Amino acid sequence: MRVVIPLFPSFTALDAVGPYEVLRLVPGAEVLFVATEKGEVRADSGALAITADAALDEVDACDVLVVPGGEGSLAPPPELVPWLAKVHATTRWTASVCTGSLLLGAAGILDGLDATTHWGAAQRLEAYGARFLPERVVFQDAHRVVTAAGVSSGIDMALALAARLADQVTAEGVQLAIEYDPRPPFHAGAPSQASQPVRARAVEILREAARG
Amino acid sequence: MRVVIPLFPSFTALDAVGPYEVLRLVPGAEVLFVATEKGEVRADSGALAITADAALDEVDACDVLVVPGGEGSLAPPPELVPWLAKVHATTRWTASVCTGSLLLGAAGILDGLDATTHWGAAQRLEAYGARFLPERVVFQDAHRVVTAAGVSSGIDMALALAARLADQVTAEGVQLAIEYDPRPPFHAGAPSQASQPVRARAVEILREAARG
Numbered sequence: 549m550r551v552v553i554p555l556f557p558s559f560t561a562l563d564a565v566g567p568y569e570v571l572r573l574v575p576g577a578e579v580l581f582v583a584t585e586k587g588e589v590r591a592d593s594g595a596l597a598i599t600a601d602a603a604l605d606e607v608d609a610c611d612v613l614v615v616p617g618g619e620g621s622l623a624p625p626p627e628l629v630p631w632l633a634k635v636h637a638t639t640r641w642t643a644s645v646c647t648g649s650l651l652l653g654a655a656g657i658l659d660g661l662d663a664t665t666h667w668g669a670a671q672r673l674e675a676y677g678a679r680f681l682p683e684r685v686v687f688q689d690a691h692r693v694v695t696a697a698g699v700s701s702g703i704d705m706a707l708a709l710a711a712r713l714a715d716q717v718t719a720e721g722v723q724l725a726i727e728y729d730p731r732p733p734f735h736a737g738a739p740s741q742a743s744q745p746v747r748a749r750a751v752e753i754l755r756e757a758a759r760g
Numbered sequence: 761m762r763v764v765i766p767l768f769p770s771f772t773a774l775d776a777v778g779p780y781e782v783l784r785l786v787p788g789a790e791v792l793f794v795a796t797e798k799g800e801v802r803a804d805s806g807a808l809a810i811t812a813d814a815a816l817d818e819v820d821a822c823d824v825l826v827v828p829g830g831e832g833s834l835a836p837p838p839e840l841v842p843w844l845a846k847v848h849a850t851t852r853w854t855a856s857v858c859t860g861s862l863l864l865g866a867a868g869i870l871d872g873l874d875a876t877t878h879w880g881a882a883q884r885l886e887a888y889g890a891r892f893l894p895e896r897v898v899f900q901d902a903h904r905v906v907t908a909a910g911v912s913s914g915i916d917m918a919l920a921l922a923a924r925l926a927d928q929v930t931a932e933g934v935q936l937a938i939e940y941d942p943r944p945p946f947h948a949g950a951p952s953q954a955s956q957p958v959r960a961r962a963v964e965i966l967r968e969a970a971r972g
Contacts, residue, residue, distance in 0.1 A: 562938065565774055566774065568807075572969075573969055595784060596811075685945075697939050697941075699939055700915060700939060701939055731897070737942070749930060750932075750936035753937050757784070
């Protein structure tokens, strides 16, 4: 089972690495990172780069496509969106994390579907004809599509996907292998939970990070 | 504020990328990935590589040291452990995720301290003179040391650390920025929660992953 994760300049690393760490442990899965060209792809912070082991034009099909988000999703390499549309036609599952949903949207994959994305991108998602749901993970089983909310949500998404790809005992085994028993020290992970000062601080932090 | 994350062959990617994604958003933080030599370092899966942007011998000091784990922590490059001991002497905080704790142990940093690690490594941790606590995150404030449990726990650890490095509103702002409102689809993330078949499956999964 081939899992392909496309990277692009200014992707968000945890969007990609959360699902990678879950799916790479599903027996029989092989993960492949791809990009316009083989080689190092810098994340949004500038401080991290992941290697793409194949170029987009070397991959025509896969079982599971996982599309991360990040600032770079707003101005992707021109070949990425048509490649997503082409490869999506071959997948068992096409998944996005965070603003990776905007890339699926641009590829026409979310038109008329329920979907989610980072809380800051809901309007942009709806511009692609999707209906935004403020949920952690939104499965559209009939369309082989699953979208996840911001950044860290890819772990939850990938565990639910692992149960569909393998079985529940395997998915729970992966959860235990990565000791995913989250205990956030604060209760501020969604806009509905965070105080107004925290919401304002999050917007500042994201703005400052985007300025680099 | 300089955050340094050492990589080594066969590290576990999420151990490093969870804390990276939190700490890089703390205003004023600059993250640097380092390794024996500059360049690509392969994770335990073989399918992912992160670039080290500096060599160990280029870095003598930092504010925050975050040590990931993974299979490679059992046979680290010989220069890594003395480097950890040296740099630890300069930090405000030294942190580990998963079996990164074994590297801190080898560097003599955990002797006599309470600490945690991946559930599968408790005995090995205690061989370094630490007292294993089956907790998600163990702070030893007086010693500037914090250890986290398996793989995904680095996110919880880094958020708690962010509050100490900055302030709680900032830490909560980072939590909201990465939308860390975890909703695991199953209740199997710790040995005490998982059923016997799931515990057996996790051991199989980890064994198969280690065989590559």
